[in-house]
Amino acid sequence: MRVLVTGGAGYIGSHASLRLLEDGHEIISIDNLSRGHAQAEAVLAGIAGDRYTAVHCDLHETDRLTKLLLSHRVDVLMHFAALAEVGESVDHPLRYHYNNIAGTVSLLQAVDAAGTSRVVLSSSCSTYGEPEAGQIPISEDTPQNPISPYGDSKLQCERMLRDLAEAYRQADRPFSYVALRYFNVAGCDRQTRLGEDHRPETHLIPICLHTALGKRDKMAIFGTDYPTPDGTCIRDYVHVEDLADAHARAMGVLEPGDEQCYNVGIGKGFSVRECIESSKRVSGIDFQVDDAERRPGDPPELYADVSKIERDLGWKASITDIDETVESAWKWFKSHPDGWPED
């Protein structure tokens, strides 16, 4: 199939592109390179040759996007491009309204104009907000009450697709979409062709590994008094290659009229301390970790009920051992201590 991937130069978009290219699909990647890396595009172009096209284009360029969808006769849109930092979204909400919400409106206007009929959306478990204790593990039926502009922006994107699908149903136009609600995505391509490079880095496992590498003197645990067994927050860390597999499967089964959402996680949680211990074990390096205050907005415990995606798509995380996830990231960070080379 011909797949237009937005955010194809980013961490998840590039890994998903790699997987789809390996499956024989054709990728048209668009990225404005505000957070993505041209070097990731270069790697993918080197692997796939003329089955991969990278275009530097912004989500707000509706007409250009329409032309790309039409000229490449795109079968499926995969929409990864988004700002994705919860803390940043609280400090700079308009960035999230502009990029994630208005950007998706523009993209879907292009989809509408071009008649693209299948969409896979990167959504997030942050659309659930802070579920009550009885709602863990989180299923797709858990109420969506986001508590950050980031989580809210992803919920708005889901709603746009829902409304578009309803309008097309009335008009008898074929359309289908799936929203994949990611939990904490971690790890890197196990062949170290692609990796993770956020600037600034705020995610737990990369910060652990940067500290192991000595790029930071020490790191902090944000909160040690949570109502969890070791007092630190628990998250569901899904390997980025398994996440890419979920996209490949979701795309493969979309039939006209389908409207679906799936949680994508491993179905169990690891605490911050467990991730730190894993990072020390895998790297073989001890590093300084200080206890610190809670980070505002962190729910104590989030992990997924993944029975729906298992049942419908036959998808199940193949990597559930935190050391294996950390190991794949460690290989990347060790070989790319400064991330992707500057473009």
Ligand code: UFG
């Ligand atoms: N943490 C620390 N120290 C650090 C960094 C993180 O203790 O230096 C803690 C956080 O407080 C949190 C846990 O590690 O308890 C995980 O934090 P991350 O920042 O790695 O991930 P989040 O769970 O906050 O958010 C991530 C993505 C979001 C996504 C969300 C879904 O950044 O885009 O997962 O759960 F929505």
